[in-house]
Amino acid sequence: MDILSKLRIKESELKQAIVVRTDLEMGKGKTAAQCAHASISAYLKTERTDPESAEKWIEEGMKKVVLKVTGEKELFQYFQQAKDAGLPVEIIRDAGLTQIKSGSATCFAIGPADEKEIDNIVGKLKLL
């Protein structure tokens, strides 16, 4: 890694954003389990593609926000935008044993990545 990249990582603050569908009306426990799943999945992807950021995020205290979208279409729209921006992103499909239809996409997580880059994509979404 060159010095400019190192400086960029040092100066930026890292966070992870988790984006959840509200239309599935998942309960609190189900929502928490799906979000934890997304959080670890995106973290593991970041660890493979950008290990410095993954490590720094842990050291900084793993800042994360949980945001909401109203449905599947909106979920995939933001997911695709994050992907197109080159951010590490993982979408979660539920096994569907309880509450919701099998294979439904429930949520996705971006990062950890630079806070500003994440906000460029999902900064206007409201907290769940």
Place this chain on the structure above:
Amino acid sequence: MDILSKLRIKESELKQAIVVRTDLEMGKGKTAAQCAHASISAYLKTERTDPESAEKWIEEGMKKVVLKVTGEKELFQYFQQAKDAGLPVEIIRDAGLTQIKSGSATCFAIGPADEKEIDNIVGKLKLL
């Protein structure tokens, strides 16, 4: 690792349990963020102390359950039992910027670890 230990890991199913306080009346997004925090923290601890189980859990699809307790006393009681049993466990204290008092213990996660060992501790708790 000896052959018996390898067999044990191969035969057992692994899961992670996340235990959350209901008395704090955290919203859905707050609960999800705290649980994701606990989930990653306990995973990282397992990765250090029992990397074979951490890796196998990922491969198996990261089975997890989110359970509930009614207050701080009960939370610490189960946390201590899991710790005394030698399971990898991490408790989360909230920074308290929103919703609840700073430093409050909100939840903890155990594992990934052998499902039966986890159920021995928290198997009677109800799903959140």
